[in-house]
Amino acid sequence: MRQEPSAATFFNGFADTFDTIYDEKRNAFMRWVDCTFRSDMFIRYTLTFDALDNIRGQSIVDIGCGSGPYITEALKRGASLVTGIDPAPNMLTLGRLRVRNSGFADERCILVEDKFPGAPVTPHDHAIVMGVMDYVEDAASFLTALKPVVRRSAVISFPSKHWFRTPFRRVRYRLRRCPVYFYTESDIERLCKAAGFRSVEVRKIPGAGMDYHVCVKP
Secondary structure, three states, X not given: OOEOHHHHHHHXXXXXXXXXXXXXXXXXXXXXXXXXXXXXXXXXXXXXHHHHOOOOOOEEEEEOOOOOHHHHHHHHOOOOEEEEEEOOHHHHHHHHHHHHHOOOOHHHEEEEEOOOOXXXXXXXXXXXXXXXXXXXXXXXXXXXHHHXXXXXXXXXXXXXOOOOHHHHXXXXXXXXXXXXXXXXXXXXXXXXXXXXXXXEEEEEOOOOOOEEEXXXXX
């Protein structure tokens, strides 16, 4: 399995711009664009912490953590340890800054510059995998590697196949030399079951709607 290196390269260069999507850092027009065309990102954020529920005293690994919005929210909710993994160093720089600005001690947060699979990861209670499967060529191997890392549950986003948006997004990212991959609900259920997860709950995000939000349990 390999995660496309071009995805890490793209997001490393896009880090500062991407980070402004969170925390209302953009101007009014761009916030409207984000809410209209990137609503999945905000909905899946809410769904993730609804699915994880009470994480006080539990450990979280955030694979593809980016600039760390899920990390700081997990810390606010009382997670005992959050490990963030991302291959883009500029994203991790922003993540460290976000954690420090949120007032959390470094010993509760570990940030690792590496790709997954590949990064040495001990088992955690929960895993967050948001906006990652879009760029993973071999989803089966990725999910198989994820299962031993998860004690209780993992929440994962998958981009859906759509007659209009999928070709448009594929071309847009091809121009950026960053391949993307898409899934149906049956694809997701088959891949997660084959990886050994006993429980697979798939929810389609409405509205702008390119994502499935998936909760799996080992």
